[in-house]
Amino acid sequence: MNAPTPALVGRPDRLRLVGQRRQLLAVMHQRLMFGMLVYAGIIAVIVLRLLWLAAFGDHAGRKTTVTTAAPDRGDIVDRNGQPLARxxxxxxxxxxxxxxxxxxxxxxxxxxxxxxxxxxxxxxxxxxxxxxxxxxxxxxxxxxxxxxxxxxxxxxxxxxxxxRLYPQTDLAAHVLGFTDIDGHGAAGMERAFDQRLTDSATRGEPLVLSISAPVQQALEHELLEAKTTFSAIGAAGIVMDIHTGEILAMTSLPQLNPNIAGNMDPEARFNRATLGVWELGSTFKPFTVAMAMDAGKVKSMGQIYNCPRQLHAFGRTINDTHPFGRACTVAEIMQESSNIGTAQIAAQTGAEAQKRFLKGMGFLDPIAIELKEKGRTLTPGSDWSELATMTVGYGHGIAVTPLHLATGYATLFNGGIYRPATLLKVGPGHQVPRGRRVFSDATSYKMRALLRLVVTEGTGGKADAPGYRVGGKTGTAEKLIGGRYSKNVVVTSFAGVFPMDEPRYAMVVMLDEPKGTADTYGFRTAGWNAAPTFGRVVSRIAPMLGVRPDLKREPNMAEVLPYIRKED
Amino acid sequence: MSARSFRSVGWVAGVAATALGCYMVNLKVASERAALEDVETRIVLAERDIRLLQTEIGTRGRLAQLEKWNVKVLALSAPAANQFMDGSFQLATLVAPQKVLDPTAPVVLASAPALAHQPVLASDGAVASPSAQSSPAGMLHTASLKRELPAAAMPRRVAPAPKPVPEKSKLAQAAAERPTPARRKVAPKVDPLAPKPEAKATAPAKTGAAASKPKAVALTKPKAKVETKTAAAKPKREAESEAAAKPKREAATKTAATSKPKSKEAPAKQ
CATH class of the missing domain: 3.90.1310.10 (Penicillin-binding protein 2a (Domain 2))
Known part of the structure; x- marks a missing residue:
C-alpha cells in the first residue's frame, strides 16, 4: 500500500531514502506488533490459568496428610472378621x-x-x-x-x-508369622502374602484367613495344658474342614508371641505343624487298610489274618503292644493297633499301590499350603522294598508333617477326594479346588465304622467326647535318636474325625516327647495323652462348629462289630 | 445523546458486575468444598480413632486373657451332650410343673381358692407370706390348667352359701354335694370362652371390699377338702411341716398350690 507509486517523480536518491525509511518503519511495526502479541498471549495464559484454578483448582487450605483410612499394611482377620494382625x-x-x-x-x-x-x-x-x-x-x-x-x-x-500389632498375642502365631523391622513379612502368612498386604491397591481389604479364633484358642489352650501335664517338649494341633480343606485352627507349641518374635527362642519360632516332619506311627494304619480295600485285597472287615506274637520278615522282627497270638480280623487289627496285622495287609497291597495312594494323598510331596514353611517328607525313596512297604504300612520309615496327616484323614473321610489344605477362607473370591479322587466312596464309608470302633472299643477310648461320635486312631512312634529308635522318647499323636456318622472335621493332635504321669500309671502311649486331649478339644470346639451332640447317633457299626471277639 | 455516550460505560459496568457475581459464586463453591473436605478429613480421623480403640479393646479382651479369667475365676467348661436342647419346647419342659397324678386331689375345685386368695392380696401386703406367694400361682393355674368351664364359674355362685358354716364336717358335706349341682346349673349359662378371665376379674372386686378371714376359710374349705381335713386334724405345726415338705407339689398342681396355704391358715384361726 505504502509502496512508492510510479507516478511520483523525484530525485532517485531521495526516493531511495524514503523507501528505506518506510521499510524500516514497517519492520519496526511488525516487531512491535509481534512483541505485543507475545505479551498479550502470556497475560492471557496467566489469566486463563487463574480462572481455571479459581473454578476447578484446589484451595489453599487443602490438607494432603490424611486422605484415606487404608493402613500401611493390610489387616489379617480370622474367618469371622476378628482382627489377628493390624x-x-x-x-x-x-x-x-x-x-x-x-x-x-x-x-x-x-x-x-x-x-x-x-x-x-x-x-x-x-x-x-x-x-x-x-x-x-x-x-x-x-x-x-x-x-x-x-x-x-x-x-x-x-x-x-x-x-505391626498382633492383638491376640500368641493366638495362631505360627499361621500369622511376623514381620521384620522394616515391616516386611518374615514368616507365616505375613511372608506368604507380603505383596498382597503391602500393595496399595489391595491392602485396604483385610486378608481373611480360614482360621476361627475361638476354635484356635480352644485347641491352643488344651494342647498347652497337655504339654504341661505330660512335660512334652512340644506339641502341634490342626483342625480342618474335610470338605473344603480349610484349616480352622493350627498351632504349634512352644508358644510364639509374634509381637516380640525377634526375642523368641528359635524352638518357639519353629512350626511343628507344617515344617517339622515326624514318623507318626499307627495313625497311618487306617490308610493301609483303606488302600487294601480299594485295591480289592481286603474285602471285608472280617477278613482273617494270622497274627502271631512276633512276625519275622526280611531279617526284622515286628512286635505288637497287645499281641494276639491267634488269627484276627481286620477290625481287631485296627482295634488293638496291631503292627503285625497291618504289616501283612500292607505287604498284600504291594509297594506300587502303596506309593500310588501315598502320592495321591500328597504324602510324597511337600505339603500343599500357602505358608512357605514347608517340611520335606522323608520316605524310603528309591529303596521301597517289601520290608519298607510293611513298615510304612504302620507308619514307620516315613516321616510327614502333622498337616499331611490331617489332609490324609480329610481325604479318607470326605468321600475319598484329595483337596489341598488352605489357610484362606473359602468364599466368593476363593473357591474350593476340584480335588482328585484317591479312595472310592465305598471305602471312605466303610472306614467310618472302623475308626469309630477304635474309640468305642479300642486304644482310643479316652478320645471319646460323648455325643460327638469321635472316630480316630492313636499313634505312638519311637523317636529316631542317633539312628536308633529310642524306647523312652516317643511322639504320640491322635488323628481323628468327627462326627463319624457324617464326617465334617478332621483333627490331629501331636505331642512331642510326652512323659508318663501318676494319672497315666507311667504310660506314655498316645491312648493316655494325645487321645484325652483330642476328646477335650472336640467337646469344646464341636458346639462352636455347629456339630450337634447326639447320644443316640452312631455310624453303621454293624460293619465291624460282628468281627470283634470280646476278650474276657 | 447522553444515553448514547454512557452506553460504553454501561457495558463496562455490566460486564464488571457479572464477572464479580461469577467470582462470588465461585468463591462460595470453593468455601463449601473446603468445608466438605474438612468433614471428610474428620471422618477419616474418626475412623482411625475407632480403629485404634477397637484394637485396644480387642487387645485387652483377647481370647487368651478371657481364657485365663475363665480358668482362674469362672471355671466354666464346655457343655455336655445332655445339656443341649432340641428346641424351645424341650427347654420349656424343664420348667413345666410335674404333673403328679393324685387321685385324692379334687380337680374340680381349682378356681375356688383363687377367690379366697384375693382378699389377702388386695387388702394387706403384710399378710403371711405363704398366701402372698400362693395367690399368683393360683391365678396362673386357674387360667392355664383348668379346662372345665363350670368349675371356674362355680365359686361365685356357690361360695357365699357356706360362709356362715365354717365347721369341718359341714364343709365336707357341702363340698361333697356342691360340685355336682353347681356344675349342672352353671355350665349351661356361662359363655364357654368367658369364665377364665371372669374368674380373675371378678374375684378381686368381690373380695377386696370384705376381706375377712372367716370368709376365706369358708371358701377354701370345700376346695381343699381332702387336704384340709388332714391338716386340721393334725396340730398346726405338723400341717405346716407337711406343707413345707411338698413345695414342689404345691407349685406344680393347681389344687395343691391354691389350697395348701389356706389349710395352714384355717386351723390357726380356729
Missing part, C-alpha cells in the same frame, strides 16, 4: 546426639531412670557419640513417651511410625 501408629523414641543442648550428664541420669536397659555410663557414652541419629525405643509406651517429652530436651526425637 498396623497401628506406634511411638518411636530416638535421639540426635549432636543436637543436644542441655547437660548430657543430667540427661543420661534421667534417661537411665526412665529406660533402665542401660546404666548412666552407658547413656552418657551414647549421648556423647558422634552419630547423628540413634533409635532408643520402638513401640514405646505412651507413658514413657510423655516422660521423655517432659525432659524438654530438643535433641530427643519423638515420632510415630507404623508398627
Amino acid at each position: 498396623t497401628i501408629d506406634a511411638w518411636t523414641i530416638a535421639v540426635h546426639p549432636t543436637k543436644i543442648l542441655g547437660n548430657k550428664l543430667d540427661l543420661a541420669r534421667k534417661l537411665a531412670a526412665l529406660m533402665p536397659e542401660r546404666d548412666e555410663a552407658g547413656w552418657l557414652q551414647l549421648l556423647r557419640s558422634n552419630k547423628n541419629f540413634i533409635f532408643l525405643r520402638r513401640r514405646a509406651a505412651p507413658s514413657l513417651v510423655e516422660a521423655v517429652n517432659a525432659l524438654g530436651e530438643p535433641g530427643m526425637a519423638l515420632s510415630r511410625e507404623p508398627d
Whole structure:
C-alpha cells in the first residue's frame, strides 16, 4: 500500500531514502506488533490459568496428610472378621546426639531412670557419640513417651511410625508369622502374602484367613495344658474342614508371641505343624487298610489274618503292644493297633499301590499350603522294598508333617477326594479346588465304622467326647535318636474325625516327647495323652462348629462289630 | 445523546458486575468444598480413632486373657451332650410343673381358692407370706390348667352359701354335694370362652371390699377338702411341716398350690 507509486517523480536518491525509511518503519511495526502479541498471549495464559484454578483448582487450605483410612499394611482377620494382625501408629523414641543442648550428664541420669536397659555410663557414652541419629525405643509406651517429652530436651526425637500389632498375642502365631523391622513379612502368612498386604491397591481389604479364633484358642489352650501335664517338649494341633480343606485352627507349641518374635527362642519360632516332619506311627494304619480295600485285597472287615506274637520278615522282627497270638480280623487289627496285622495287609497291597495312594494323598510331596514353611517328607525313596512297604504300612520309615496327616484323614473321610489344605477362607473370591479322587466312596464309608470302633472299643477310648461320635486312631512312634529308635522318647499323636456318622472335621493332635504321669500309671502311649486331649478339644470346639451332640447317633457299626471277639 | 455516550460505560459496568457475581459464586463453591473436605478429613480421623480403640479393646479382651479369667475365676467348661436342647419346647419342659397324678386331689375345685386368695392380696401386703406367694400361682393355674368351664364359674355362685358354716364336717358335706349341682346349673349359662378371665376379674372386686378371714376359710374349705381335713386334724405345726415338705407339689398342681396355704391358715384361726 505504502509502496512508492510510479507516478511520483523525484530525485532517485531521495526516493531511495524514503523507501528505506518506510521499510524500516514497517519492520519496526511488525516487531512491535509481534512483541505485543507475545505479551498479550502470556497475560492471557496467566489469566486463563487463574480462572481455571479459581473454578476447578484446589484451595489453599487443602490438607494432603490424611486422605484415606487404608493402613500401611493390610489387616489379617480370622474367618469371622476378628482382627489377628493390624498396623497401628506406634511411638518411636530416638535421639540426635549432636543436637543436644542441655547437660548430657543430667540427661543420661534421667534417661537411665526412665529406660533402665542401660546404666548412666552407658547413656552418657551414647549421648556423647558422634552419630547423628540413634533409635532408643520402638513401640514405646505412651507413658514413657510423655516422660521423655517432659525432659524438654530438643535433641530427643519423638515420632510415630507404623508398627505391626498382633492383638491376640500368641493366638495362631505360627499361621500369622511376623514381620521384620522394616515391616516386611518374615514368616507365616505375613511372608506368604507380603505383596498382597503391602500393595496399595489391595491392602485396604483385610486378608481373611480360614482360621476361627475361638476354635484356635480352644485347641491352643488344651494342647498347652497337655504339654504341661505330660512335660512334652512340644506339641502341634490342626483342625480342618474335610470338605473344603480349610484349616480352622493350627498351632504349634512352644508358644510364639509374634509381637516380640525377634526375642523368641528359635524352638518357639519353629512350626511343628507344617515344617517339622515326624514318623507318626499307627495313625497311618487306617490308610493301609483303606488302600487294601480299594485295591480289592481286603474285602471285608472280617477278613482273617494270622497274627502271631512276633512276625519275622526280611531279617526284622515286628512286635505288637497287645499281641494276639491267634488269627484276627481286620477290625481287631485296627482295634488293638496291631503292627503285625497291618504289616501283612500292607505287604498284600504291594509297594506300587502303596506309593500310588501315598502320592495321591500328597504324602510324597511337600505339603500343599500357602505358608512357605514347608517340611520335606522323608520316605524310603528309591529303596521301597517289601520290608519298607510293611513298615510304612504302620507308619514307620516315613516321616510327614502333622498337616499331611490331617489332609490324609480329610481325604479318607470326605468321600475319598484329595483337596489341598488352605489357610484362606473359602468364599466368593476363593473357591474350593476340584480335588482328585484317591479312595472310592465305598471305602471312605466303610472306614467310618472302623475308626469309630477304635474309640468305642479300642486304644482310643479316652478320645471319646460323648455325643460327638469321635472316630480316630492313636499313634505312638519311637523317636529316631542317633539312628536308633529310642524306647523312652516317643511322639504320640491322635488323628481323628468327627462326627463319624457324617464326617465334617478332621483333627490331629501331636505331642512331642510326652512323659508318663501318676494319672497315666507311667504310660506314655498316645491312648493316655494325645487321645484325652483330642476328646477335650472336640467337646469344646464341636458346639462352636455347629456339630450337634447326639447320644443316640452312631455310624453303621454293624460293619465291624460282628468281627470283634470280646476278650474276657 | 447522553444515553448514547454512557452506553460504553454501561457495558463496562455490566460486564464488571457479572464477572464479580461469577467470582462470588465461585468463591462460595470453593468455601463449601473446603468445608466438605474438612468433614471428610474428620471422618477419616474418626475412623482411625475407632480403629485404634477397637484394637485396644480387642487387645485387652483377647481370647487368651478371657481364657485365663475363665480358668482362674469362672471355671466354666464346655457343655455336655445332655445339656443341649432340641428346641424351645424341650427347654420349656424343664420348667413345666410335674404333673403328679393324685387321685385324692379334687380337680374340680381349682378356681375356688383363687377367690379366697384375693382378699389377702388386695387388702394387706403384710399378710403371711405363704398366701402372698400362693395367690399368683393360683391365678396362673386357674387360667392355664383348668379346662372345665363350670368349675371356674362355680365359686361365685356357690361360695357365699357356706360362709356362715365354717365347721369341718359341714364343709365336707357341702363340698361333697356342691360340685355336682353347681356344675349342672352353671355350665349351661356361662359363655364357654368367658369364665377364665371372669374368674380373675371378678374375684378381686368381690373380695377386696370384705376381706375377712372367716370368709376365706369358708371358701377354701370345700376346695381343699381332702387336704384340709388332714391338716386340721393334725396340730398346726405338723400341717405346716407337711406343707413345707411338698413345695414342689404345691407349685406344680393347681389344687395343691391354691389350697395348701389356706389349710395352714384355717386351723390357726380356729
